[in-house]
Amino acid sequence: MSLIPIVTLPDEKTLREVSKPVAGIDSHVKKLWDDMLETMYHAPGIGLAAIQLGVAQRLLVIDLAKDGEAKTPIFVANPEIIKTSEARSDYEEGCLSIPEFYEMVTRPAEVWIRYLNRQGEPTETHATGLMATCLQHEIDHLNGVLFIDHISRLKRERVIKKFQKAQKLGKL
Numbered sequence: 159m160s161l162i163p164i165v166t167l168p169d170e171k172t173l174r175e176v177s178k179p180v181a182g183i184d185s186h187v188k189k190l191w192d193d194m195l196e197t198m199y200h201a202p203g204i205g206l207a208a209i210q211l212g213v214a215q216r217l218l219v220i221d222l223a224k225d226g227e228a229k230t231p232i233f234v235a236n237p238e239i240i241k242t243s244e245a246r247s248d249y250e251e252g253c254l255s256i257p258e259f260y261e262m263v264t265r266p267a268e269v270w271i272r273y274l275n276r277q278g279e280p281t282e283t284h285a286t287g288l289m290a291t292c293l294q295h296e297i298d299h300l301n302g303v304l305f306i307d308h309i310s311r312l313k314r315e316r317v318i319k320k321f322q323k324a325q326k327l328g329k330l
């Protein structure tokens with residue numbers, strides 16, 4: 159397994175790409191999932207989409223296990239949101255591609271999702287709480303959407319400008 163650098167703002171050229179479905183689960187997909195998981199644990203984070211490593215494929219990993227708990231990785235390919243609840247929930251989100259910026263985001267509280275699992279089998283799942291939030295955050299990445307797209311334009315433009323400036327000053 160390998161640690162891979164995480165793409166951050168201001169690289170919107172990469173982060174705004176719409177990722178392509180994988181044809182199936184082969185050794186290349188499994189190797190990428192493993193590298194994603196290692197990179198995510200190292201960061202540390204609770205989810206990661208392939209585009210955050212610069213790979214525009216519809217792949218993500220999630221592990222909500224807390225420090226010291228047994229790991230519970232979930233490997234997801236080609237996810238589709240089948241249904242969302244009317245009920246909303248607010249969560250203070252962060253993103254490894256937007257380091258050190260956190261803001262409240264409102265999303266559907268529950269989601270129903272279809273995807274291919276690590277064995278290549280079509281799988282359906284229902285998620286609530288942090289898992290629902292994280293799945294939506296990661297699926298957004300596959301569509302070139304960032305959590306700052308769900309906050310006010312003023313805050314979004316401010317954070318993008320901050321990263322552009324930091325890069326110009328050689329601080330990224």
Ligand code: GNR
Nearest residue numbers: 203204205206251252253254295
């Ligand atoms: O590590 C992460 N934490 C997090 C917290 C609240 C809502 C979403 C997330 S996902 C984030 C890792 C990441 O950037 N995934 O794309």
Ligand code: NI
Nearest residue numbers: 252253254255
């Ligand atoms: Ni993210």
